Amino acid sequence: MQFRLPLTVVVLATASAFAQVLQDQPHDQEKLIPDATTTLPPPINTGVGHFSQWSRENKRQFLIDWQQGRSSEWTLVQGNEGGDLDSMTAALTWAYHLQHSTQNTPNPIKAIALLQTPIDAIDLRPENKVALRNSLMRSGHSDLLTINELPEDPQTLARDIKGIVIVDHAVPLRKWSNAPILSIFDHHKDQGAGPDAKPRIFETVASCTTLVARQMLDELEALPEEYHLPHELLELILGAIAIDSSGLSDATEEDRKVAQRVLERSNWRKSKLEKKMEELDDDLGKAKKDIDDLGVRDLLRRDWKGDLVNTSSPDTHAVSLGFSSIPYSLEEQIAKTGFKELFDWFAIEAAWTAQVGADISVALNKYTVKSKHGKKKQKIREIVLCVRSDVRIDDDKADALFQTIKDAIEKDESLNAKPWHRVNELGRRQMAWTHDLEDAGRKVIRPIIEAAVAAWT
Structure with missing residues (x-):
């Protein structure tokens, strides 16, 4: 009697062998065999920089240790979603520092940056793509660990790892x-988490990134012997500070001091700080605005931040709330849909929130219009x-929750929110407003x- 392996085993074995062949190819690019059923992705350029090579090997070691049951040895450095x-830069910087600053100690730290996207x-x-390319990272991002690559559910993994650092x-x-x-590094309001964290800044x-880079340099300079700081990481740090400070025009004195310290260690050390930071901001800023080709789903998810929020309801202890920030008006987004109609935008929004399991979604749109005289932009x-x-939640609870949030927005005097001009076309539990409070973002x-949700009963 002839023995046959199950089809899944054959497929997995073939895929494994094929992967090994690819890995053994002595080329600068990973070449893929064409498949008539799929669109061939662009070739993946191998990261040639020291930082890329370290990051890729670090990811490899983390996955090996997880597979061998050694997750408890690892610290995950994670930014926001x-x-x-x-x-991203703050997380990568601190993970690199933790590993290298302790590598010659009796208890070296294993740390990896986790991108929660x-x-x-x-x-x-x-702008991420440009900055990573400039820092000689891999085009396919296989030298980065992302949330969808975790081999275990975060709630389970969280119990096993040594701990997390929040940046x-x-x-x-x-x-x-x-x-x-x-540890915690943040430039926003302290919300009391991790009271025993060290450092807690x-x-x-x-x-x-200014706070992380400053702490890194202070600790580095206090070591008996400094470890190597790759220029690619230093340049990534400068780019992050530049784009967040508008080329230092919106920088604090601390941003300037740290940027100068980083610059002096980089390959740009002969450049003037202000000029180099303006150049970086121009380069990354142009890239940041290059999103006209993105569809509605990608616009919703490119800057999505959400989490569970506790409520006062005895039946529903928590609901999932998410926010997206989009630099287009709702009308402009509707024009990007396949049918270019209002219903299609809400269909795409519903498909996205169904995928991420959000009960409540809030799209925060912003755009500019010319004044009546055509000179000043508003x-x-x-x-x-x-x-x-x-x-x-069921229909009745969803209705009540919707009304609670709607009332909170409309009663907030600082917002002075006004119903969107097509509000009569909206469906059940859908609402849109406009307001002109310029700084009222997320x-x-x-x-x-969140306060309205927390008080909902």
Whole structure:
């Protein structure tokens, strides 16, 4: 009788063999065999810089240790889930420092940066793509560890790892609440998380990377012998500070001091600080605005920040609330949909929030219009609210929650929100407003809505 392996075993074995062949190829690019059923992705350029090579090997070691049951040896350095350049750079910088500053000690630290965005969302922020390319990282980002590459659910992994370091965020996401908080670096408001964390730094600066880089340099210079700081990492740090401080025009004195210290160690040491930071801001700023080709789904997810929020309801202890920040008006976004109609925008929004399991989604749009005289531009902001009933709450509760949030927004005198001009076309548990409070982005709107949700019964 002839023995046959199950099809899945054959496929896996073939795939494994094929992967090994690719790995053994002595080329600068990974070549893929064409498949008529798929669109061939662009070739992946191998990262040639020291920092890329370290990051890739570090990722490899983390996954090996996880597979061997040694997750408890690792510290995860993580930024916020928005995945901007500041958050990513701060996480990468501190992970590199933790490993290298302790490598010659009796208890070396294993640390890895975790980007809390999926790998295919990194390039939705074009400035990330440019900065990583300039720092000689791999084009396919296989030298970075992203949230969708974790081999275990965060809630489970959080119980096993040594702990987490939070950068560019004041509190960990709920799914990481089981992990000890070892350190915090943030340039926003202290919310009391991790009281025993060391270092625990909250300071008003333009870029969180400033705080991380300052601590890194202070500790580096105090070592008996300094470790190697790759120029690619130093240049990544300068880029993050530049774009967050508008080329130092919005910088604090601390941003300037740290940027100067970093510059003096980089390959740009002969450049003038102000000129180099302006150049970086121009380069990255142009890339940041290059998002006209993004569709509605990508616009919703490119800067998505969400988490569970506790409520006062005895039946529904927590709901999932998420925010997106989009630099287009709702009308402009509708024009990007396949049918170019209002219903299609809400269909895309519903598909996205269903995927991430959000009960409440809030799209914060911003755009500019010319004044009546055509000279001065006026900044306009929009709030688009949607509440679902198919995840944690039924129809009646969703209706009540929607009304609670709607009332909170409309009663806030500082916002002075006005109904969107097509409000009569909106469906159940959908609402949109406009307001002209220029600085009322997520940092202002989120606390208003979270307070309403927390008080909902």
